[in-house]
Amino acid sequence: MDADTKKMALRMIPYGIYVLTAKDSDGGIAAATVNWVTQTSFDPPLVAVGVKADSGAYAILKKSGHFALNFLGKGQQGQAFAFFKPTEAGDGTVNGEAYRDGSTGSPILQCAPACVEFALAEIVERGDHHIVIGEAVDAHAASPIEGRPDDAILHMRELGDNVFYGG
Amino acid sequence: MDADTKKMALRMIPYGIYVLTAKDSDGGIAAATVNWVTQTSFDPPLVAVGVKADSGAYAILKKSGHFALNFLGKGQQGQAFAFFKPTEAGDGTVNGEAYRDGSTGSPILQCAPACVEFALAEIVERGDHHIVIGEAVDAHAASPIEGRPDDAILHMRELGDNVFYGG
Numbered sequence: 001m002d003a004d005t006k007k008m009a010l011r012m013i014p015y016g017i018y019v020l021t022a023k024d025s026d027g028g029i030a031a032a033t034v035n036w037v038t039q040t041s042f043d044p045p046l047v048a049v050g051v052k053a054d055s056g057a058y059a060i061l062k063k064s065g066h067f068a069l070n071f072l073g074k075g076q077q078g079q080a081f082a083f084f085k086p087t088e089a090g091d092g093t094v095n096g097e098a099y100r101d102g103s104t105g106s107p108i109l110q111c112a113p114a115c116v117e118f119a120l121a122e123i124v125e126r127g128d129h130h131i132v133i134g135e136a137v138d139a140h141a142a143s144p145i146e147g148r149p150d151d152a153i154l155h156m157r158e159l160g161d162n163v164f165y166g167g
Numbered sequence: 168m169d170a171d172t173k174k175m176a177l178r179m180i181p182y183g184i185y186v187l188t189a190k191d192s193d194g195g196i197a198a199a200t201v202n203w204v205t206q207t208s209f210d211p212p213l214v215a216v217g218v219k220a221d222s223g224a225y226a227i228l229k230k231s232g233h234f235a236l237n238f239l240g241k242g243q244q245g246q247a248f249a250f251f252k253p254t255e256a257g258d259g260t261v262n263g264e265a266y267r268d269g270s271t272g273s274p275i276l277q278c279a280p281a282c283v284e285f286a287l288a289e290i291v292e293r294g295d296h297h298i299v300i301g302e303a304v305d306a307h308a309a310s311p312i313e314g315r316p317d318d319a320i321l322h323m324r325e326l327g328d329n330v331f332y333g334g
Contacts, residue, residue: 006306009281010206010214011316012238014181038205039177039333040217041294047177048215048298050207071179114176124291124300127208131215133291133298139173148324149178157315166206 007167015166016153019070019083020049021099021107022061029107030060030067031094033083035156035165036129037069045136046121050129056087058130065120067134068106072154073113080159103138113152114141174334182333183320186237186250187216188266188274189228196274197227197234198261200250202323202332203296204236212303213288217296223254225297232287234301235273239321240280247326270305280319281308 015035022030034057036050049069051058061067072079082095092098099107104117118134145152156163182202189197201224203217216236218225228234239246249262259265266274271284285301312319323330 001303001305005281005308006212006283006303008308008312008316009238009283009306010212010303012183012281012312012320013204013206014183014317014320014322015205016179016181036205036207037180038182038203038215038217039180040203040215040298041296042334043295045173045177046294046298048205048207048217050205050215071176114172114179116173116176121293122291124289124298126288126300127213128210129208131207131213131291131298131300133293136168136173136177138168139176141172141175145175145179148328149175150181150324153179153181155181157317161315167209 011164011167013166015156017072017080017156019072019079019109019112020051020057020067021070022057022064022067023105023107024060024063028060029087029089029094030057031083031087031107032057033080047118047134049132051132053128053130061120061132062123066104066106066118067120068102068108068115068117070109070112071114073152074154076111076154077159079111080154108140178331178334180333182323184239184247184323186239186246186276186279187218187224187234188237189224189231189234190272190274191227191230195227196254196256196261197224198250198254198274199224200247214285214301216299216301218299220295220297228287228299229290233271233273233285234287235269235275235282235284237276237279238281240319241321243278243321244326246278247321275307
């Protein structure tokens, strides 16, 4: 396999930008920017998320049994970069962003135009990131979206001409 | 959970358009348009694909142990719709598109700007679509891509204002 061709082809996959959050039984909070996300079933509504296996977010979501995907919107590059950094939880804030607890206990960022909460269904422990499979159990939106929802999300390519995560 | 909010949020996930192909040991050919695709690991390079569990493509890729994702490019809406239809294999063609066998035996569409072949690693049998996990083992490109690869792929929203597959 030609490594450059493989990298170029895999980088053709378009991605949105999400902040994955979780809170474990000891109050440990995870909040990390992710992009490897796809739906995988309508009924039940399932998603698969690639999560770095040696990350704090992975440890906390595994312990918690629940997680949320906070969908970032247009212009929220600042929030995307904020959650590349280590998690710093304050008084009702995480990495400077206000949140509330969702019905699963997962932090719901006030700034996110939409958020879906998931029950952890299974983790496939393969690769440097593991495949986290979640079933949607609650959903929130700040307001209705005009036009196509997939135009309203922050896209990977809007983080910078040379920003990729994949390949 | 509010069903409309869940649907709107999940439809924020952006998707590219791919033709999933496979060939089984009896020469049975699968070729079906899919969009639920994400990378899930760098090392080894893994992807997860949601594939309808009662589809012919699913049966053939499971039997084959290999599959390919043919990445469609800008303007290839016709090819995307062609592979929504039942598979009709001809003499070196499938649904009217010329192909050759890749190193894994999976059909590589001549029209696709890029194609990655995968060894089937695991199938997670959950939901109305199952989660097909593949490890990239070969990659092909018709020619180098100018600019960002994720701008060169055909996007779901380019299939029509009201075309969605997800939610």
